[in-house]
Amino acid sequence: MSEGLTWTVYDADSMTAAEIYGEVLCQLAEEDERIVGLSADLAKSTKIGRFGDKYPERFFNAGIAEQNMFGMAAGLAKAGLVPFVSTMAVFTALRAAEQVRTDICYQNLNVKIIATHGGASFGQAGSTHHCTEDLAVMRSFANMTVIVPADGVETAAAVRACLKKDGPVYIRIGRGFEPTYYKNEDYGFEIGRAVTISEGTDITLICCGVCVLAAAEAARILAEDDGLSVRVLNMHTIKPLDEEAVLKAVIETRRIVTFEEHNVLGGLGSAVAEVIAKSGKGCAFEAVGIPDCFCHVGYPEDLYTHYGLDTDGILAKVREVMGKDFEEDEDWEDEI
Amino acid sequence: MALSQKRIDELCDIARGIREDIVDITAWAGGAHIGGALSVTDILVLLYWEVARVDPENPQNPDRDRVILSKGHAGVGYAPVLARKGYFDFGLLKDFNKFMSPFGMHLDSLKVKGVDVSTGSLGHGLPMAVGLALGARLRKKTWTTWCILGDGELNEGSIWEAAMAAAHYKLSNIVTFVDRNRLMIDGPTEEVMALEPLADKWKAYGFNVLSANGHDFAELHAAVEAARKHTTGPSVILADTVKGKGVGFMENEVKWHYGGLSSDLVEKAKESIRAEKAN
Numbered sequence A: 001m002s003e004g005l006t007w008t009v010y011d012a013d014s015m016t017a018a019e020i021y022g023e024v025l026c027q028l029a030e031e032d033e034r035i036v037g038l039s040a041d042l043a044k045s046t047k048i049g050r051f052g053d054k055y056p057e058r059f060f061n062a063g064i065a066e067q068n069m070f071g072m073a074a075g076l077a078k079a080g081l082v083p084f085v086s087t088m089a090v091f092t093a094l095r096a097a098e099q100v101r102t103d104i105c106y107q108n109l110n111v112k113i114i115a116t117h118g119g120a121s122f123g124q125a126g127s128t129h130h131c132t133e134d135l136a137v138m139r140s141f142a143n144m145t146v147i148v149p150a151d152g153v154e155t156a157a158a159v160r161a162c163l164k165k166d167g168p169v170y171i172r173i174g175r176g177f178e179p180t181y182y183k184n185e186d187y188g189f190e191i192g193r194a195v196t197i198s199e200g201t202d203i204t205l206i207c208c209g210v211c212v213l214a215a216a217e218a219a220r221i222l223a224e225d226d227g228l229s230v231r232v233l234n235m236h237t238i239k240p241l242d243e244e245a246v247l248k249a250v251i252e253t254r255r256i257v258t259f260e261e262h263n264v265l266g267g268l269g270s271a272v273a274e275v276i277a278k279s280g281k282g283c284a285f286e287a288v289g290i291p292d293c294f295c296h297v298g299y300p301e302d303l304y305t306h307y308g309l310d311t312d313g314i315l316a317k318v319r320e321v322m323g324k325d326f327e328e329d330e331d332w333e334d335e336i
Numbered sequence B: 001m002a003l004s005q006k007r008i009d010e011l012c013d014i015a016r017g018i019r020e021d022i023v024d025i026t027a028w029a030g031g032a033h034i035g036g037a038l039s040v041t042d043i044l045v046l047l048y049w050e051v052a053r054v055d056p057e058n059p060q061n062p063d064r065d066r067v068i069l070s071k072g073h074a075g076v077g078y079a080p081v082l083a084r085k086g087y088f089d090f091g092l093l094k095d096f097n098k099f100m101s102p103f104g105m106h107l108d109s110l111k112v113k114g115v116d117v118s119t120g121s122l123g124h125g126l127p128m129a130v131g132l133a134l135g136a137r138l139r140k141k142t143w144t145t146w147c148i149l150g151d152g153e154l155n156e157g158s159i160w161e162a163a164m165a166a167a168h169y170k171l172s173n174i175v176t177f178v179d180r181n182r183l184m185i186d187g188p189t190e191e192v193m194a195l196e197p198l199a200d201k202w203k204a205y206g207f208n209v210l211s212a213n214g215h216d217f218a219e220l221h222a223a224v225e226a227a228r229k230h231t232t233g234p235s236v237i238l239a240d241t242v243k244g245k246g247v248g249f250m251e252n253e254v255k256w257h258y259g260g261l262s263s264d265l266v267e268k269a270k271e272s273i274r275a276e277k278a279n
Ligand SMILES: Cc1ncc(C[n+]2csc(CCOP(=O)(O)OP(=O)(O)O)c2C)c(N)n1
Pocket: A040, A041, A042, A064, A091, A095, B033, B035, B036, B037, B039, B071, B073, B120, B121, B122, B123, B149, B150, B151, B152, B153, B154, B179, B181, B183, B184, B185, B243, B257
C-alpha cells in the first residue's frame, strides 16, 4: 500500500514518467534531508532538474562526465547522504559500469540510480543512445536491485520504495512519453514481488516496462477472441526476481513467454529461464525482446511493433506458442 | 596560401545552403540537435570543401583523410554536408530519424557513406583519432585525422586521456577542433562545469593551441595552415562559435540545443539564414 499523502500530487495523465519521478523526488527530499541529486548535463532531460531547482544546494551537475559522477555519488553516500543519480541508461550501465560496480555495489552503498531513455525509448537517436544491455549488466552486479517500472505511476512507487531499501538500486525508465497502465499507486507495489495483472491458466506472459500495458491489452483480446486464459505478470523487479511467481506459472500454466525492451540475452527472459531450468519442470518457454542485434533507428512505437513488443506482436506470439502441440510429446505429462 | 575573397564567398554560400538543409532535415525528422549543428557548419564546410583530402566517389579510398565528428549529435549538420559532397542522394534525408532509416540522429559508419567513425556517445572521438593516427604512422600513410569536439564534451575524462596519448606519441597527424559555442544542455559551459582556462589546459597537455573565429573562413583556414606546419605534435584549434549560428532566434539560446520546427518556424529560420548574406 502506498503511504502518506503522496500519490495524488501528480497527474499521471498529463505528466511523463520522468516528470513524475522529478516530482516524487522533491517530495521525498522534503522529508529526508539525506537526499542529494546528481546528473551529467541531463538534469533537464531526466527531470531530476526539478529537484535541482528546488534544492540547488543539494544538487550537483557533474557536467558530461558520467564516470566521475558515479564516483562522486559513491563519495556522497560514504559521507552519509543518499544520492539519487540520473542520466541516460546507456551512460549509466555501460559508460560508468565500473564505477557503479566497484565504487557503489562493491561497497554496498546507498545510491539510487534512476536511469532514463532505457531500451529503445530514444529510438531515433540510434544505437549510441539505445540501451538494450543494462538489465544484463546491472543484474550481474552483486548487491544491486534492478527495477523496470511499467509506467510513470509505478516509477513513483518504485522511487518511494527504493529509499526504504538500503543499498544500491537501479531503476530503469524510458524517455517518459510512454502511455500509463496504472491509474494510481494503490495496488501494492513491493520490490521483488510480481504484480498479477490478470489471472490465467493457459499461458503466462511475464513482462516489464512498456510491455506490461501491451500484454494486458493482449490478454483481454485473447480471452474474448480466442477463449484463452492468459496470466499476465508485471515483473517490475528483475533482481531479486520473484521466483515463486515464476514457479507457480510453470506448474499452473506450463507455458511462459517473457517480453522486455532489452536484448533477449541476459535480461528478464534469461532471469526467468534460469528459474525454469533450475526447477526441473517441463515448460514451454520463449523470450521476446531485441534479438541480439543493434536495434534499428526509428520512433519507439515503430520499433516495438517491429520487435513484437506491442499488443499485436504479443497476440501473434501467444497464438504461435499455443499452436505448438508439444503437449503431445511423450513425457510432457510426466514432467511435473 | 591564404584563401581568396572569391573562395571565401563561395564557402559562405555553401555554408548558408547547408544551414538551410539543417533546418529542413530538422523539420522532416521531427526534432534534432540543431543548435550544435549550426555552430559546427563552417568547420565542416572548410574541411569538406577546402582542406581535407576526401573522395566522395570512393568513400573507402585508403589514402583519404579521416574525419571524426566526435560531437556526434550534430549528425543533422553532418549528413547534408556528405550529401552535398555527393556521398549519397540528399533526398534520402527525408527519412532522417524514421523507421529503419540509415540516418538516426547520430550517424552510423556502417550505414552512411562517408562517415568514418560512428559517434554519438561523447568523449569517444579523440581516442579513436589517436588510434587512426597511430595506424597511419605504422602503415606509412599520409592521411590527416580531423577530430571535432564539442566544448561541453571536454568534460569527459576520456578526452584528456586521449589528449595525453596524442601528445605522448607526438601525433602531428591529428588536428582537433573544439566547437567553442559556450553552451551545453543544462546551460553555459562555465556555469555547468567550468572549462577555462581552456587554452592553458590544452597547452599543458602538450598540444599546439590555435584559435580562430569559427565562422570566419579566413581565420579557420589560417589556423589549419598553422596546424599543418606544426610537425612535432598534435594541434587543437579552439574555434569560437555561436550555438544556433545563422538563425537569429536560436543564436546563443540554450533551449535550441535540441528542437523540432513547425512550418512557420522553418520559414522564419530560413529567412534569417538568407538575411545574413545581405548584411
Ligand atoms: C557520454 C554522453 N553523455 C551525455 C550525452 C547526451 N548529450 C548529447 S549532446 C550533449 C551536450 C553536448 O554539449 P557540447 O559538447 O557543448 O555540444 P554542442 O553544445 O556543441 O551541441 C549531451 C550531454 C551524450 N551524447 N554522450
